[in-house]
Amino acid sequence: MNKEKAVVVFSGGQDSTTCLFWAKKKFKEVIAVSFDYNQKHKFELECAKDICKKYNVEHHILDLGLLNQLAPNSLTRVDIEVDKETPKDSLPNSFVDGRNMLFLTFVGVFAKQRGINNIITGVSQSDFSGYPDCRDVFIKSLNVTLNLAMDYQFEIHTPLMWINKAQTWELADELEVLDIIKNETLTCYNGIIGDGCGECPACKLRMNGYIEYMKSKEK
Ligand code: ZN
Secondary structure (H helix, E strand, O other), rough: OOOEEEEEOOOOOOHHHHHHHHHHHHOOEEEEEEEOOOOOOOOHHHHHHOOOOOOEEEEEEOOHHHHHHHHHOOOOOOOOOOOOOOOOOOOOOOOOOOOHHHHHHHHHHHHHOOOOOEEEEEOOOOOOOHHHHHHHHHHHHHHHHHHHHHEEEEEEOOOOOOOOOHHHHHHHHOOHHHHHHHHHHOOOOOOOOOOOOOHHHHHHHHHHHHHHHHHHHHO
């Protein structure tokens, strides 16, 4: 067992980049894994690549084009626009069925090949838009399943599980990477780095959290 190494599921967004720096503090060696699932904005992968290069993190991009074949959605299809508002009684159309499950499963296979037990993911149950595979119960269940599937002791870490967006900014600040997260990460569904388009749900959530954290800091 190698407790010193960890693999981070990495998209280059606010959450996973915060997790990446969290992991860099906690583990001796951190590897980032991103997925290419024909997302509309290839820039997301470029952004992930740039962050890893700049901060000296080994980075792998795995092909998961299959995801788009299975479940075309607003993040992958040019002809489907991302919902501006989250619908009241259904999941937003940016939801991709099974995405986190697939990401974590492939990262599990990847990690075991390298003798790594620790997997880090930036999922959060706090201000989630109802994504079922971001819930703590799902992560715990998948952890057990992966252990059984590969006869191996994985430990899935979820540093953001119980914190909201404002607290995620606070964590970034504690890790002394607030400016990096604000300026160099990409959360926007319209593919605009940093503060983003300001219109999509991801930008709104991110900016509201930032404002809330900044206000709490002033007090
Ligand atoms: Zn946006």
